Amino acid sequence: MAEIKRVGVLGCGLMGSGIAQVCAAAGYDTLVREVSDELCERGIGGISKQLGKSVEKGKMAAEDRDAIVGRLRGTTKLEDLADCDIIIEAVVEDLAMKNEMWRTLDAVCGPDTIFASNTSSLTIADMAAATKRPERMVGLHFFNPVPVMKLVEVVKTIATDAQVFDTAFEFARSLGKEPIVCKDNSGFVVNLLLVPYMMDAIRCLEQGVATTEDIDKGMRLGTGYPMGPFVLCDFVGLDTLDKIGGIMFDEYKEKRYASPPLLKRMVSLGYYGRKSGKGFYDYS
Numbered sequence: 001m002a003e004i005k006r007v008g009v010l011g012c013g014l015m016g017s018g019i020a021q022v023c024a025a026a027g028y029d030t031l032v033r034e035v036s037d038e039l040c041e042r043g044i045g046g047i048s049k050q051l052g053k054s055v056e057k058g059k060m061a062a063e064d065r066d067a068i069v070g071r072l073r074g075t076t077k078l079e080d081l082a083d084c085d086i087i088i089e090a091v092v093e094d095l096a097m098k099n100e101m102w103r104t105l106d107a108v109c110g111p112d113t114i115f116a117s118n119t120s121s122l123t124i125a126d127m128a129a130a131t132k133r134p135e136r137m138v139g140l141h142f143f144n145p146v147p148v149m150k151l152v153e154v155v156k157t158i159a160t161d162a163q164v165f166d167t168a169f170e171f172a173r174s175l176g177k178e179p180i181v182c183k184d185n186s187g188f189v190v191n192l193l194l195v196p197y198m199m200d201a202i203r204c205l206e207q208g209v210a211t212t213e214d215i216d217k218g219m220r221l222g223t224g225y226p227m228g229p230f231v232l233c234d235f236v237g238l239d240t241l242d243k244i245g246g247i248m249f250d251e252y253k254e255k256r257y258a259s260p261p262l263l264k265r266m267v268s269l270g271y272y273g274r275k276s277g278k279g280f281y282d283y284s
């Protein structure tokens with residue numbers, strides 16, 4: 001099986017920074033690409049801060065934190081990722097933007113580099129088709145917060161090479177994660193079930209079945225979920241939920257994936273959840 005030593009991560013936002021953190025923590029040299037030096041510094045600074053909390057809690061030695069941060073580097077140039085063994089993309093859910101990056105990387109990377117996408121709702125085949133290496137493209141879908149959530153969905157398309165898939169699967173395991181095998185259908189396993197659940201909770205609120213707080217309480221205490229659906233919506237980001245629901249609705253044409261009117265209005269007003277300070281709850 002091909003050995004992975006150097007990892008490239010595209011994007012250092014919420015998901016990208018978590019992915020970079022777990023890669024560096026697992027011992028991989030990790031190069032993060034962002035669009036500006038400022039975003040690189042903010043992303044890597046955030047990881048350092050997050051690890052600092054573990055040091056404060058006595059869960060990590062200061063030298064281990066320094067070693068992890070020492071394995072992380074930032075760049076603004078896609079070309080700098082040319083000698084990575086695997087590149088994991090975690091930028092916004094915009095196929096054209098993702099494919100522009102893949103085309104550039106396809107031209108500069110060696111033939112063995114594996115391309116992996118953390119997309120939550122686009123299909124991997126739609127990205128593979130933009131490259132001359134469709135057999136080396138997989139999905140590696142992580143969950144938020146990446147350092148905590150154990151699952152990674154490893155996605156194979158009808159074109160993915162079996163050895164490439166096995167390498168990606170073992171790579172996910174090497175990060176201390178529990179991978180599962182998924183087919184390349186929009187939403188894979190988790191979002192196929194989770195997105196309709198969150199949309200249904202919003203419809204339940206629209207219909208006045210119960211209050212936001214009571215729907216959350218009901219699902220937490222009645223089913224043992226760690227978060228109620230509205231806390232989860234705010235955590236995922238309402239703009240992200242609206243976007244992935246839209247992509248899944250386009251794919252399946254089923255109402256359960258469609259954004260309810262309330263979600264659309266909240267997104268129009270910039271109520272994105274935790275990241276904007278307001279969503280179903282107030283965080284200011």
Ligand code: CAA
Pocket residue numbers: 050057059120142143144145146147148149191226227232236
């Ligand atoms: N980053 C890193 N670590 C974090 C964190 C974060 N954002 N948030 C919490 N943690 C850590 C805490 O530091 C704590 O670590 P220690 O045990 O080492 O002290 C641990 O997680 C537990 O945190 P808390 O005690 O503060 O809170 P909690 O027990 O309520 O757990 C939670 C927090 C793990 C987020 C939990 O509420 C949970 O599992 N929620 C559900 C999350 C979920 O469903 N995620 C999937 C979203 S969908 C998605 O990501 C896919 C998509 O495509 C949309």
